[in-house]
Amino acid sequence: MMTTGKVMLVGAGPGDPELLTLKAIRAIEAADAVVYDRLVSPEVMALVPPGRRMISVGKEAGFHSVPQDQINRLLVDLAREGLTVVRLKGGDPLIFGRGSEEAEELRAAGIAVEYIPGITAAQGAASSTGVPLTHRGLATGVRYVTGHRARDAALDLDWDSLVSPDTTLVIYMGAANMATIARELIARGLPATTPAMAVASATTPRECRVVARLDRIACEAEGLPAPVLFFVGRTVSLVAAQGLPCGDWPERLGAAAHA
Ligand SMILES: C[S@@+](CC[C@H](N)C(=O)[O-])C[C@H]1O[C@@H](n2cnc3c(N)ncnc32)[C@H](O)[C@@H]1O
Structure with missing residues (x-):
């Protein structure tokens, strides 16, 4: 009788493979099949040993190449083949990662599920840019917020609750x-001069950043290559002096491609 396999929902972190947990690396090495998102960096994908069944489900904000119900079914089917499946997700599977939705479906189908956390993009970008998420005298808390709604529905965030000069917002x-x-x-009272930062591809060799006032950040960051994270708050004033601005990103991407 064939035994049912299991699915590990693994956080791949923000991109730098050295930020993977030991547990994540062991899971990747032990996997029979790896089902991965577009957001997982090529540097992390390079760690998957040869011979694994590799399935891209190409998920990214605003672009779902494989619908979620098909991904759920795929995971169930692979586990029912008796495989150990790693479901590899960018950052942490439980932060804007739909990891818990997949886990619910798997458990309902009687499949064993395990979570392995990853470093979320906000933490990776905080470290690589030097912008702290909290800092005495500048921010007493941090909020992670989505700037996108499913199927491009209107953004209906609780705006008033987001306006706090003592909070770092990460969007x-x-x-x-x-x-x-x-x-x-x-419009709800956050000063237009509040410092803001856009970070593209944080923690990877493609990382770059734009720092501007809140009322200028969208315009200054327009056209940055995905994935992009926004920080808003007084903590952005502590951004490290080193680090690459995004002005020359096309040239650097080109240089990296030819290196
Ligand atoms: C669907 S969410 C997934 C978040 C992920 N689960 C996490 O914990 O980081 C995708 C968004 O995460 C952000 N993101 C993920 N990795 C990033 C990186 N290396 N640099 C900048 N933003 C990143 C971007 O805002 C992107 O649109």
């Missing part, structure tokens, strides 16, 4: 809506 999937987000925050 995921916000590139398309950052102008609206900034406008709503300013």
Whole structure:
């Protein structure tokens, strides 16, 4: 009788493979099949040993090449073949990663599920840019917020609760809506001069950043290559002096491609 396999929902972190947990690396090495998102960096994908069944489900904000119900079914089917499956997700599977939705479906189908956390993009970008998420005298808390709604529905965030000069806001999937987000925050009282930062591909060799006032950030960051994360708050004033601005990103991407 064939035994049922299991699915490990593994956080691949923000991109730098050295930020993977030991547990994640062991899971990747032990996997029979790896089902991965577009957001997982090529540097992390290079760690998957040869011979694994590799399935891309190409998920990214605003672009779902494989619908979620098909991904769920795929995971169930692979586990029912008796395989150990790694479901590899960018950052942490439980932060804007739909990991818990997949786990619910798997458990309902009687499949064993395990979570392995990853470093979320906000933490990776905080370390690589030097912008702390909290800092005495500047921010007493941090909020992770989505800047995108499923199927491009209107953004209906609780704007008033987001306006706090003592909080660092980190906005995921916000590139398309950052102008609206900034406008709503300013309309509710956050100063237009609040420092803001956009970080593209944090922790990878492609990382670059744009720092500007809140009322300018959407315009200054327009066209940055995905994935992009936005920070808003007084902590952005502590951004490290070193680090690459995005002005020359096309040249650097080209140089990296030919290196
Ligand atoms: C669907 S969410 C997934 C978040 C992920 N689960 C996490 O914990 O980081 C995708 C968004 O995460 C952000 N993101 C993920 N990795 C990033 C990186 N290396 N640099 C900048 N933003 C990143 C971007 O805002 C992107 O649109």
